[in-house]
Amino acid sequence: MKKWFGSLLFATMIAGGLSGCSSEEDSVVMAPVPDVQSQFQPETDWSASVGHGVEHYFSRLRPHSAYGKIFVASRDGIVKALDPTTGKTLWEKDLGDEEQTFLSGGISTGLNQLYIGSETGILYAMDAETGELKWKQDVSGEILAAPVTESDLVIIHTSEGNLIALEQKTGKQQWTISTEVPNLTLRGDSTPVTVSGGIFWGTANGRLAAAIASSGQMIWQQSIGTPKGATEIDRLIDVDSSPLVIGSTLYTVGYNGKLVAIDLRSGKPLWKRNYSSATNIATDGGKIFVVTDQDYLTAVDARSGTEIWTNRQLENRLVTEPVIIHNYVVVGDSEGYLYWIDRNTGEFVSEQHVSSSGFAVAPIVLSDGGYLVMTRDGDVKKLTINQ
Numbered sequence: 001m002k003k004w005f006g007s008l009l010f011a012t013m014i015a016g017g018l019s020g021c022s023s024e025e026d027s028v029v030m031a032p033v034p035d036v037q038s039q040f041q042p043e044t045d046w047s048a049s050v051g052h053g054v055e056h057y058f059s060r061l062r063p064h065s066a067y068g069k070i071f072v073a074s075r076d077g078i079v080k081a082l083d084p085t086t087g088k089t090l091w092e093k094d095l096g097d098e099e100q101t102f103l104s105g106g107i108s109t110g111l112n113q114l115y116i117g118s119e120t121g122i123l124y125a126m127d128a129e130t131g132e133l134k135w136k137q138d139v140s141g142e143i144l145a146a147p148v149t150e151s152d153l154v155i156i157h158t159s160e161g162n163l164i165a166l167e168q169k170t171g172k173q174q175w176t177i178s179t180e181v182p183n184l185t186l187r188g189d190s191t192p193v194t195v196s197g198g199i200f201w202g203t204a205n206g207r208l209a210a211a212i213a214s215s216g217q218m219i220w221q222q223s224i225g226t227p228k229g230a231t232e233i234d235r236l237i238d239v240d241s242s243p244l245v246i247g248s249t250l251y252t253v254g255y256n257g258k259l260v261a262i263d264l265r266s267g268k269p270l271w272k273r274n275y276s277s278a279t280n281i282a283t284d285g286g287k288i289f290v291v292t293d294q295d296y297l298t299a300v301d302a303r304s305g306t307e308i309w310t311n312r313q314l315e316n317r318l319v320t321e322p323v324i325i326h327n328y329v330v331v332g333d334s335e336g337y338l339y340w341i342d343r344n345t346g347e348f349v350s351e352q353h354v355s356s357s358g359f360a361v362a363p364i365v366l367s368d369g370g371y372l373v374m375t376r377d378g379d380v381k382k383l384t385i386n387q
Contacts, residue, residue: 028316029315029316030315030316030317030318031295031313031314031315031316031317033335033337033351034313034314034339034348034351036339036348036349036350036351038349038350038351038352039349039350040340040349040350040385040386041350041352041386042352042383042384042385042386043383043384043385043386044381044382044383045087045370045382045383045384046086046087046381046382047087047379047380047381047382048072048080048082048087048089048379048380048381049378049379049380050072050073050074050078050079050080050374050378050380051073051074051075051076051077051078051378052074052075052076052377052378053074053075053357053360053374053375053376053377053378053379054074054075054360054376054378055075055376055377056376057075057102058104058144058187058188058360059075059104059360059361060104060105060144060145060146060188060360060361061073061074061075061103061104061106061107061116061360061361061374062106062107062146062361062362062364062374063107063361063364063372063374063380064106064107064108064109064114064364065084065364065366065367065372066109066128067109067112067128067129068084069081069082069083069084069090069128070082070083070084070366070372070380071107071109071114071128072107072374072380073103073106073107073116074103074378075102075103075104076096076101076102076103077094077095077096077097077101077102077103078092078093078094078095078096079092079093079094079095079103079114079116079126079131080092080093081128081131082380084366084367084368084382087380087382091130091131092131093126093131093132093133095124095133100120101118101120101122102118102119102120103116103117103118103119104117104118104119104142104143104144105117105118105123105142105143105144105145105146105147105156106146106147107146108146108147108148108149108154109128109149110149110154110168111149111152111168111169112127112128112129113125113126113127113128113134113168114126114127114128115147115149115154116147117142117143117144117145117146117147117156118142118143119142119143119144120142121138121139121140121141121142121143121158122136122137122138122139122143123136123137123139123143123147123154123156123166123171124136125137125154125168125171135170135171136171137166137171137173139156139158139162139164139173140158140160140162141158141159141160141161141162142158142159143156143157143158143159144159144187144188144189145157145188145189145190145191145192145242146191148191148192148193148194148199149168149194150194150197150199150213150214151213151214152167152168152169153165153166153167153168153174153213153214154166154167154168155192155194155199155213157189157190157191157192157201158189159181159189160178160181161178161179161180161181161203161204161205162176162177162178162179163176163177163178163179163192163199163201163209163211163216164176165213165216174216175215175216176216177209177211177216177218179203179204179205179207179209180203180204180205181204181205182204182205182232182235182236183232184232184233184236185204185236185238186204186236186238186240186255186278188238188240188278189204189240190202190203190239190240190241190242190243191242191280192242192243193242193243193244193245194213195245195250195264197212197213197214198210198211198212198213198219198264199211199212199213200243200245200250201242201243202224202238202239202240202241202242202243202252202254203221203238203239204238204239205237206223206224206225206226206227206237206238206239206254206257207221207222207223207224207239208221208222208224208239208243208250208252208260208262209221210267219267220267221267222260222262222267222268222269224237224239224252224253224254224257224258224260225237225239225254225255225256225257225258226257227256228256234256235256236255236256237254237255237256237257238254238255238278239252239253239254239255239257240255240278240279241253241254241277241278241279241280241281242280244280244281244282244283244288245264246283246285246302248263248264248265249261249262249263249264249270249302250262250263250264251281251283251288251302252281253275253276253277253281253290254276254277255276255277255278255293256276257276258272258273258274258275259272259273259274259275259277259281259288259290259300259305260272260273261302261305271304271305272305273300273305273307275290275292275298275300276292276293277290277291277292277293278293279291279319279320279321280321280322281321281322282321282322282323282324282329283302283324284324284327284343285302286301286302286303287299287300287301287302287308287343288300288301288302289322289324289329289343290322291319291320291321291322291331294312294315294316295314295315295316295317295318295319296310296311296312296314296315297310297311297314297319297322297329297331297341297346298310298311299329299343299346308344308346309345309346310346311341311346311347311348313348314331314333314339317333317334317335317337318333318334318358319331319332319333320332320333320359320360320361320362321361321362322362323362323363323364323365324343324365325340325363325365325371326369326385327343328340328341328342328343328349328350329341329342329343330362330363330371331362332354332358332359332361332362332363332373333358333359334358334359335353335356335358336353336354336355336356336357336358336359336375337351337352337353337354338351338352338354338359338363338373339351354373354375354381355375355376355377355379357375357376357377357379358375358376359373359374359375359376360374360376361374366382369384370382370383370384371383371384
């Protein structure tokens with residue numbers, strides 16, 4: 001059973017009204033919480049909150065750390081800047097005061113501004129010091145992925161398959177690249193990455209695309225997945241994962257596709273392996289960590305694609321993307337557990353229950369060695385490890 005069927009417990013992951021198509025035969029069995037003898041427990045440095053969080057909706061509103069602040073947002077339009085040492089609110093802005101807004105794509109920063117997108121197709125630019133709204137731009141399609149900044153541009157990827165570049169200072173549109181969007185897609189879009197003046201992103205038609213960031217000129221496209229099967233559901237091949245770059249090699253993974261290593265200069269594949277995922281991948285420099293569509297956590301060698309280990313104990317627990325914290329692989333799940341996994345063996349090292357509302361997004365690492373979690377109901381906690 002595919003991970004997105006299980007995700008219907010929290011959100012409509014499929015565009016096109018599939019919420020009623022799952023039968024008893026399609027039901028998902030969530031693995032029990034693993035019995036882990038925790039080797040350490042976190043200490044809570046401070047707690048805060050932001051609106052009602054994202055509740056049960058699909059969202060990638062992950063907190064963001066920049067300019068000596070932590071920025072957090074809720075789906076209903078509350079945006080806050082927090083002091084990273086105390087959790088004190090430095091400023092707060094309600095974007096929903098003037099209009100109904102469903103924040104969904106963000107958060108990112110550039111030129112001392114904060115950028116955040118919405119399901120209604122609006123990109124907001126806010127002053128990072130004061131929270132003042134500098135400008136907003138209406139674009140076609142939902143903004144579900146975080147914007148990315150490059151030079152004086154802020155670039156967004158919309159649900160209609162458009163990659164759009166706007167001036168950071170004014171919001172004026174500079175260029176657009178359009179890619180095909182099939183009739184049926186996963187809910188979610190790939191967050192682009194920029195490297196040496198190039199921009200790379202996954203598309204809903206199963207490709208990895210590359211363009212020149214300053215001009216929007218397409219350089220190449222590489223197929224990550226090929227549609228197979230008799231039904232539209234079987235033939236889903238979205239590449240929703242954000243590309244990951246190590247040196248001159250780019251890595252990405254597709255749903256019903258493959259985990260692929262690609263040479264950045266030529267766009268040619270170096271290796272391909274059969275893994276299906278719509279979740280961002282992580283690396284420790286030598287290994288690539290993937291959460292598959294069944295919520296298996298897998299490590300592969302970055303040079304060869306050889307599988308090193310697979311942990312299947314979190315099957316169908318609606319696991320977040322993996323992150324590296326204190327040399328451990330860390331994921332959260334839909335019931336609010338954080339799992340710490342040995343990156344060399346795949347064995348559990350520790351486990352903590354943080355919140356019954358669960359996690360929609362992974363923790364973020366802070367510069368002082370702590371880490372930040374945000375739960376679905378809007379609780380924000382800064383934690384440190386007591387080892």
